[in-house]
Amino acid sequence: MTDKFYDIVVVGAGIVGAALARELSAYDLKIAVIDRAADIPSGASRANSAMIHAGYDDKPGTLKAALCARGNSLYRELAGPLDITLQNRGSYVCGFDDRDLKHLEILLDQGRSNGVPGLEIIGGDELRSAEPNVSPGIKYALRAPTGCIVNNFEAVLAFMDNAQQNGAELFLETELKGLALSEDGGEVAGAITSRGLFRTRCVVNAAGVDSDLVARMAGDESFSISPTRGEYYIFDKNYGRLVHSFFFPCPTEKGKGITVAPTAENNLLVGPTSEVQESRTDTSTTRRGLDDVAEGARSLVPSITPAMAITTFSGLRASADTGDFVIGPLDSPRGFVNVAGIKSPGFTSAPSIARRVVEMMKDALSDRLTFAPNVSFVPERRHIPRFESLPAEEKARLAAEDPRYAQIVCRCETVTEAQIVEAIRRGARTVAAVKIWTRAGAGRCQGGFCGPRVVAILARELGIPPEEVTRHGGHSRLLVGRTKDYWFKGAGR
Amino acid sequence: MSDIHVDVAVVGAGPAGVAAGIGAREAGAGRVLVIERDWDLGGILQQCIHPGFGLHTFKEELTGPEYMHRWIERAREAGVEFMTNSMVFGAHPDGSLDVMNPDRGVFRVTSGATVLAMGCRERPLGAINIPGSRPAGIYTAGTAQRFVNMEGYMPGDRAVILGSGDIGLIMARRMIWEGAKVEAVFEIMPWAGGLRRNIAQCLDDYGIPFYLNHSVVRVHGHDRLEGVTVVELDSDRRPVPGSERFVPCDTMLLAVGLIPENELSRMAGAEIHPVTGGPILNELYQTTRPSIFAAGNVVIVYDLADWVSQEGVAAGRNAALYAAGALPEPARRLAIRGGKNVRLFSPHYVTGGADATVYFRVTRPIEKRCRVFADHGLYERRERYARPGEMNEVRLAREALAALPDDVTEIVVDAEEV
Numbered sequence A: 001m002t003d004k005f006y007d008i009v010v011v012g013a014g015i016v017g018a019a020l021a022r023e024l025s026a027y028d029l030k031i032a033v034i035d036r037a038a039d040i041p042s043g044a045s046r047a048n049s050a051m052i053h054a055g056y057d058d059k060p061g062t063l064k065a066a067l068c069a070r071g072n073s074l075y076r077e078l079a080g081p082l083d084i085t086l087q088n089r090g091s092y093v094c095g096f097d098d099r100d101l102k103h104l105e106i107l108l109d110q111g112r113s114n115g116v117p118g119l120e121i122i123g124g125d126e127l128r129s130a131e132p133n134v135s136p137g138i139k140y141a142l143r144a145p146t147g148c149i150v151n152n153f154e155a156v157l158a159f160m161d162n163a164q165q166n167g168a169e170l171f172l173e174t175e176l177k178g179l180a181l182s183e184d185g186g187e188v189a190g191a192i193t194s195r196g197l198f199r200t201r202c203v204v205n206a207a208g209v210d211s212d213l214v215a216r217m218a219g220d221e222s223f224s225i226s227p228t229r230g231e232y233y234i235f236d237k238n239y240g241r242l243v244h245s246f247f248f249p250c251p252t253e254k255g256k257g258i259t260v261a262p263t264a265e266n267n268l269l270v271g272p273t274s275e276v277q278e279s280r281t282d283t284s285t286t287r288r289g290l291d292d293v294a295e296g297a298r299s300l301v302p303s304i305t306p307a308m309a310i311t312t313f314s315g316l317r318a319s320a321d322t323g324d325f326v327i328g329p330l331d332s333p334r335g336f337v338n339v340a341g342i343k344s345p346g347f348t349s350a351p352s353i354a355r356r357v358v359e360m361m362k363d364a365l366s367d368r369l370t371f372a373p374n375v376s377f378v379p380e381r382r383h384i385p386r387f388e389s390l391p392a393e394e395k396a397r398l399a400a401e402d403p404r405y406a407q408i409v410c411r412c413e414t415v416t417e418a419q420i421v422e423a424i425r426r427g428a429r430t431v432a433a434v435k436i437w438t439r440a441g442a443g444r445c446q447g448g449f450c451g452p453r454v455v456a457i458l459a460r461e462l463g464i465p466p467e468e469v470t471r472h473g474g475h476s477r478l479l480v481g482r483t484k485d486y487w488f489k490g491a492g493r
Numbered sequence B: 001m002s003d004i005h006v007d008v009a010v011v012g013a014g015p016a017g018v019a020a021g022i023g024a025r026e027a028g029a030g031r032v033l034v035i036e037r038d039w040d041l042g043g044i045l046q047q048c049i050h051p052g053f054g055l056h057t058f059k060e061e062l063t064g065p066e067y068m069h070r071w072i073e074r075a076r077e078a079g080v081e082f083m084t085n086s087m088v089f090g091a092h093p094d095g096s097l098d099v100m101n102p103d104r105g106v107f108r109v110t111s112g113a114t115v116l117a118m119g120c121r122e123r124p125l126g127a128i129n130i131p132g133s134r135p136a137g138i139y140t141a142g143t144a145q146r147f148v149n150m151e152g153y154m155p156g157d158r159a160v161i162l163g164s165g166d167i168g169l170i171m172a173r174r175m176i177w178e179g180a181k182v183e184a185v186f187e188i189m190p191w192a193g194g195l196r197r198n199i200a201q202c203l204d205d206y207g208i209p210f211y212l213n214h215s216v217v218r219v220h221g222h223d224r225l226e227g228v229t230v231v232e233l234d235s236d237r238r239p240v241p242g243s244e245r246f247v248p249c250d251t252m253l254l255a256v257g258l259i260p261e262n263e264l265s266r267m268a269g270a271e272i273h274p275v276t277g278g279p280i281l282n283e284l285y286q287t288t289r290p291s292i293f294a295a296g297n298v299v300i301v302y303d304l305a306d307w308v309s310q311e312g313v314a315a316g317r318n319a320a321l322y323a324a325g326a327l328p329e330p331a332r333r334l335a336i337r338g339g340k341n342v343r344l345f346s347p348h349y350v351t352g353g354a355d356a357t358v359y360f361r362v363t364r365p366i367e368k369r370c371r372v373f374a375d376h377g378l379y380e381r382r383e384r385y386a387r388p389g390e391m392n393e394v395r396l397a398r399e400a401l402a403a404l405p406d407d408v409t410e411i412v413v414d415a416e417e418v
């Protein structure tokens, strides 16, 4: 890799790195995106509420306020051409008493000055006539008709996939270890990674919860990040229709509180908690966290119980001590750009952050980068066919074209062999990546049935023995050896 | 692709479906088609290579594949048609099915009657609500069994088993045979989930510690499982203070229950019972959609394959009669109700048109002499014990049902000490 030169190296392939890579790929630039994970998304972009917020939460004047509502409208524009599942379901912040009403009024004002369309406060009965399963205790609700639910996996893959189609290169399992600087230390000359040096003029820090550590590599100590854990339950699809829109309690200083939301696939999601922690990697769930989630969810939708769960997960917010996004190029070393501390509403804001950052780079780094248009830029891409939701004729057509579409691998989500092979062709290398691309293993049996079959397909397509297939890269191998060899080697003794 | 019309269509070629095919042919059905999504016939028994099958049917101890081989031979002789590697992905209220396979693409199977025999799936980790990380190395016992017995790969070196369902017990022994270490089996309830004979033959014979009233409360490890925290529970299911301990392991197998697989039944509009998770049946194995029948683990989780095969034959026979317009009209509707110590049972009502067998599982074990009975003096049998891991059966004779006064609308089944 040392002999290759890139105009820009983006560190981190979360929603921010991916959206930025796509935005940059509209220009004639050589772009590398590196991520230490074996499958993307892996950081906060993997484990979040998947809400495309309307934009009333943030104080006017902050970057968050400026970028969130704009991001919301960009998703609506881009969902079609990038083939991202986006559902405009609307959201409600719920108030239980008159003090809460005051709160809702503040949010309403904030939203209006942030340019959020269609906001209104309605009464509890009006709410319940549309959403019969919400708590009878809710007296008021702030309705935001532009709130959307996104498939967050698909969104990251879509931006990245399209960037790759337009020439950007993605390097997984590649960790940034340091920066190579010019002799005087004033300019970026390369990115030192676990896979060697990437020579480059520009390094963009989109490293999420580790973005302060990456900034330190450039000598920037202006902010630091407190990883803040959020835990969730996911419920079976049988309960996805309990609510149509998504719901928040009144926010507190800790955040937006425990929400209840459908997912883009009609599962039901409840969470997150908000707990500051030391570790930047520990995404365990805890008994207390999950109990808090269940309790919080019940105050909005009383019939919710943990017995409906199919799985639990948690994500880490990159809470910066500046209280806002940290965006922009450093004066020194020149060529280093922060897109750091992107916590909620970071998923929503990513497309508008990407545009803002490109504008800033054009202004500040014109001596280092030439922003000529990429004449072969294609702004669209298609996701792998979502077999399960296709009409019967379309299913029949695909199956007739390619018999692997008639070979079901995941029976809970009706995922076919053809989809899995295509995911591998587009870069999936692990069982988790196949799940992210296709939903194989994301259903109610959680891979119990399709797990061995997915392992076999990965091994076959990648030309590796099944023992080398991992769940999510690193040491996460699924099998330890062939049965009889294993015995003769005395491996278990 | 052109549609296929048959007299009786069967979904699933496990013990229930294969037997249903036989039952249908023996009752005179013309074309009987069993559709199976796997490459091979036999259902879950393909991977159950331990002996213990067929003691009732064949009076000898067979392995799962041997047991199924006999049934499949019989089915072929009876003229049952099989279609493998074919997924049924849709079912309609009249019993017609949407099917696909790589040879024919997507097509419709219509029938005079349909038997659902899809079996069940295993409950995953998420459904039992254990916090912690999500490393590699956590498998349902059946998935691990598939890896070891069918694909020939070992899922790990050092295992704990959570839950004492039969598959978990059998896999504990299997892991030992393959050279792995099994630290222990932990069961949250005060009694075992699986058969007593499996505890003796799979755990005791190999010195594997078995802890009742214990549960895993946390999973550790980022890439691969590194261990679990277990805790003892008191009689109110609360953790005993100070009983927490860390058990190092790289593998955890889950044997925490099976869930009947009823997406198709739901699609067809057959009513599902909230407790069993299977379709509501009468004694004719008929769902609330009259042309749709069901048998085996799709209805209620059985302990022995012999019963499943028996039920399958009967369901197939009734489906054939229905298709021929020869199934007797229901005489009346008598609800079955589980007594105090009944956790789940099937069928949920009887019509009085035929002899009926009600299967049920007890909630709490009775470890002394007890009676298994149906009220109104319909049935009583003495047993030495009644355990949650084993099915109990109650037989209701058609004549006795017919003799019940008209004001009787409900029959209670139960097991109690004597």
Ligand SMILES: Cc1cc2nc3c(=O)[nH]c(=O)nc-3n(C[C@H](O)[C@H](O)[C@H](O)COP(=O)(O)OP(=O)(O)OC[C@H]3O[C@@H](n4cnc5c(N)ncnc54)[C@H](O)[C@@H]3O)c2cc1C
Residues within 6 Å of the ligand: A011, A012, A013, A014, A015, A016, A017, A034, A035, A036, A037, A041, A042, A043, A044, A045, A046, A047, A048, A049, A050, A051, A052, A053, A174, A175, A176, A177, A206, A207, A208, A209, A210, A211, A214, A229, A230, A231, A272, A315, A316, A317, A318, A342, A343, A344, A345, A346, A347, A348, A349
């Ligand atoms: C619990 C929770 C709920 C949320 N809910 C919402 C919501 O509903 N709506 C919303 O708009 N926002 C939400 N957010 C915020 C949103 O998820 C984040 O703002 C967004 O995903 C951040 O994206 P990112 O690309 O900056 O970071 P990430 O997705 O964390 O990506 C950073 C990437 O950098 C990589 N990386 C880090 N260090 C290195 C290195 N040294 N070398 C190589 N690679 C490296 C990581 O592997 C990772 O893939 C939520 C966040 C959390 C945690």
Ligand SMILES: Cc1cc2nc3c(=O)[nH]c(=O)nc-3n(C[C@H](O)[C@H](O)[C@H](O)COP(=O)(O)OP(=O)(O)OC[C@H]3O[C@@H](n4cnc5c(N)ncnc54)[C@H](O)[C@@H]3O)c2cc1C
Residues within 6 Å of the ligand: B011, B012, B013, B014, B015, B016, B017, B035, B036, B037, B038, B042, B043, B044, B045, B048, B051, B052, B053, B054, B086, B087, B088, B089, B117, B118, B119, B120, B142, B145, B166, B167, B170, B261, B264, B295, B296, B297, B298, B302, B303, B304, B305, B306, B308
């Ligand atoms: C590990 C284990 C050990 C056991 N040990 C014993 C023992 O020692 N002795 C004993 O007597 N019993 C034992 N049993 C119990 C016995 O095996 C089961 O009760 C029996 O297999 C249930 O039969 P079934 O036909 O209902 O389901 P299954 O055997 O699960 O068959 C269902 C079939 O339907 C197919 N199918 C499902 N959905 C579709 C669809 N949409 N389209 C097409 N096909 C579909 C499946 O692929 C499967 O082949 C054991 C079970 C297990 C799992």
